[in-house]
Amino acid sequence: MHSTKYDVVVAGAGIVGLAHAWMASRKGLRVAVLEKNHRCIGASVRNFGFITVTGQRAGDTWRRAMRSRQLWAEVAPKAGIPICHQGLIVVGQRFEALEILESFQQTEMGQDCSLLSAETMCQRFPEIRSEHALGGLYSPQELRVESKDAIGQLAMWLSQEMGVDFFFGHELLEINLPQLRTASNIFHTEKLILCPGTELSGIAEPYLAPHRLTHTQLQMLRIQPSRPLPLHAAVMSDLSLVRYAGYTGLNCHQALLDRLLLEEKPSLDAGIHLIAVQSEDGSLVVGDSHHPVSDVEPFAQESVDMLILDQLQRTILLDEYRVTHRWTGKYPVDQTDNDALIISPNNDIRVVSVISGTGASTAFGIAEEVIDQWGI
Numbered sequence: 001m002h003s004t005k006y007d008v009v010v011a012g013a014g015i016v017g018l019a020h021a022w023m024a025s026r027k028g029l030r031v032a033v034l035e036k037n038h039r040c041i042g043a044s045v046r047n048f049g050f051i052t053v054t055g056q057r058a059g060d061t062w063r064r065a066m067r068s069r070q071l072w073a074e075v076a077p078k079a080g081i082p083i084c085h086q087g088l089i090v091v092g093q094r095f096e097a098l099e100i101l102e103s104f105q106q107t108e109m110g111q112d113c114s115l116l117s118a119e120t121m122c123q124r125f126p127e128i129r130s131e132h133a134l135g136g137l138y139s140p141q142e143l144r145v146e147s148k149d150a151i152g153q154l155a156m157w158l159s160q161e162m163g164v165d166f167f168f169g170h171e172l173l174e175i176n177l178p179q180l181r182t183a184s185n186i187f188h189t190e191k192l193i194l195c196p197g198t199e200l201s202g203i204a205e206p207y208l209a210p211h212r213l214t215h216t217q218l219q220m221l222r223i224q225p226s227r228p229l230p231l232h233a234a235v236m237s238d239l240s241l242v243r244y245a246g247y248t249g250l251n252c253h254q255a256l257l258d259r260l261l262l263e264e265k266p267s268l269d270a271g272i273h274l275i276a277v278q279s280e281d282g283s284l285v286v287g288d289s290h291h292p293v294s295d296v297e298p299f300a301q302e303s304v305d306m307l308i309l310d311q312l313q314r315t316i317l318l319d320e321y322r323v324t325h326r327w328t329g330k331y332p333v334d335q336t337d338n339d340a341l342i343i344s345p346n347n348d349i350r351v352v353s354v355i356s357g358t359g360a361s362t363a364f365g366i367a368e369e370v371i372d373q374w375g376i
Contacts (some may be wrong), residue, residue, distance in 0.1 A: 005188040006032045009180055011172045012195030015359045016352055018154050019367035020193045025162040027376060032187060033164060036171030047329065048277050048285055049147030050234055052361045054088055054113060054139035055244035061339040061358065062109055062246065064365030071364035072143050079157035081150045084280055087233035088142040089125050090240065091315055092135045096256035097238045101137040103250045113139045125232050129317050142234055144277045147360065172203045177348050191376060194351040198330050207343050207351040213332040219300045220287035220327055221308065226320035231278040237315045239273035267311060270304050274311040283324065286312050300328050331357045340366055
């Protein structure tokens with residue numbers, strides 16, 4: 001067992017941990033990242049890789065998403081992370097949805113967005129199924145990366161170019177600052193950032209326990225269209241407008257929710273809202289559902305996947321396809337409207353947990369705040 005000294009140690013190599021490692025290394029600090037697994041296998045690699053700005057909760061979440069989008073645009077080319085596509089089209093399939101989109105476009109958060117008629121939308125986005133589209137909202141803000149690859153690419157860049165030391169297969173077992181202990185190493189540091197990701201037990205449990213976090217489980221798929229089907233932007237539809245806080249906070253979503261309860265109750269019960277994004281090989285990553293759980297099940301439900309695919313086919317001109325991958329994911333949530341927890345047990349420790357499924361969208365902005373406010 002040997003001892004190594006750092007200015008900052010980050011525990012957790014998901015997107016939140018990597019974001020803090022980057023922000024600290026940008027300050028010229030010596031940084032180590034500890035990760036109990038031999039690579040990142042949690043929520044950060046199981047999502048869309050979709051940096052979402054439009055529809056985020058007004059206030060801190062939206063502001064952090066805007067800043068994170070800028071930072072993603074900065075780091076992606078440096079780290080060799082391809083941007084698969086940009087922008088978002090929210091397809092309004094009911095008149096009640098158009099009312100929400102019109103109201104959103106008039107807010108500060110919608111200033112860079114454009115309302116599109118059905119005709120204009122289908123001309124600009126020929127992949128949209130016109131018979132179900134009454135109009136839409138286009139946002140230029142969103143970016144999409146391949147999350148299963150991007151996390152590893154970002155870690156490699158931080159290691160090779162920013163001088164961050166990574167210790168995979170090293171679970172943090174004991175905190176006694178300035179000393180930290182894993183099973184095989186002793187680390188010395190003045191500052192510790194715990195980024196527990198989806199883990200509610202373990203070393204971060206004493207800090208998280210008062211917040212009574214639970215999990216949301218989700219299902220996602222990757223499909224390969226039988227013929228080329230380019231997406232010119234990420235795609236959402238009506239179900240997103242009753243789920244994303246940036247829309248529900250407008251207080252005009254109840255009419256749409258009432259109608260969806262009549263027409264789409266199975267999808268609402270499964271917590272489904274459609275997101276479709278495209279990878280460089282032409283495949284689509286599609287999702288997702290949301291199931292509140294106390295213990296996450298390893299088993300996906302075929303009926304839920306079929307509901308997701310039905311929403312996709314009603315929104316996009318997709319004929320034949322094959323499902324190439326199916327998976328489940330999870331993220332922590334609490335019973336409030338918080339999208340992130342930044343806990344300060346003392347001046348030397350920060351515990352940071354994104355508890356809304358918005359890690360890819362907000363982590364860089366959160367990390368910048370944490371490091372700046374720490375004054376290091």
